[in-house]
Amino acid sequence: MALDVDGFAVLRTIGVHPHIFKAIAADTAKAACTLIAKQIAHKNTGLKAVRDIRAAIGREAFSLIMDGMSDAQIKSITTRLDKHAVQEKIAAGTARLHVLALADGSAQPTEQPQGAPRTARPKKAPPSPPGRIGYKSAGASRTKQ
Numbered sequence: 642m643a644l645d646v647d648g649f650a651v652l653r654t655i656g657v658h659p660h661i662f663k664a665i666a667a668d669t670a671k672a673a674c675t676l677i678a679k680q681i682a683h684k685n686t687g688l689k690a691v692r693d694i695r696a697a698i699g700r701e702a703f704s705l706i707m708d709g710m711s712d713a714q715i716k717s718i719t720t721r722l723d724k725h726a727v728q729e730k731i732a733a734g735t736a737r738l739h740v741l742a743l744a745d746g747s748a749q750p751t752e753q754p755q756g757a758p759r760t761a762r763p764k765k766a767p768p769s770p771p772g773r774i775g776y777k778s779a780g781a782s783r784t785k786q
Contacts, residue, residue, distance in 0.1 A: 677706050682714050688722050688743060688750065695744045703744065707737060715740060725751040 655662050655669055662669065677698060681691055695703040707715070719726060719736040722743050742748035 674706050674709055677702075678710050678714070681706070682710070682718060684721070691718075691722065691740075691744050692746065700745065704741060707741060712736075723750040725753045 652673075655665075659666065677694065680686060681694060686694075698706075710718075715736045719740055722740065726739065739748065743750065
């Protein structure tokens with residue numbers, strides 16, 4: 642029989658009584674960073690949620706967690722939060738700073754450029770129907786009986 646534990650209640654208790662849980666202080670910090678990074682990187686976490694997370698945990702903790710994330714995670718977050726950001730900006734290594742600016746509100750997502758052509762996927766031509774195969778092309782021959 643599996644027991645369901647309220648993880649938030651347990652973490653709240655650890656936070657309220659850190660003197661009791663000194664032996665797991667490092668593990669608690671690592672788990673907290675991992676959980677926050679996972680929430681930020683989640684595909685359904687939008688800009689408002691990222692701003693709420695930053696407000697809840699504070700600027701310094703948010704920056705430290707962002708510094709601990711991989712470049713691939715940061716690039717993914719940047720493209721999700723700012724769909725129309727200039728790709729060169731992301732590739733130039735400023736993606737981390739852009740996400741921090743988006744989170745603190747000093748930057749807003751880029752608007753879709755006016756007059757820019759939409760990127761359309763090339764249309765695939767429908768496959769042509771196979772031609773008839775004649776007996777000569779199949780290597781068959783007729784014999785009289």
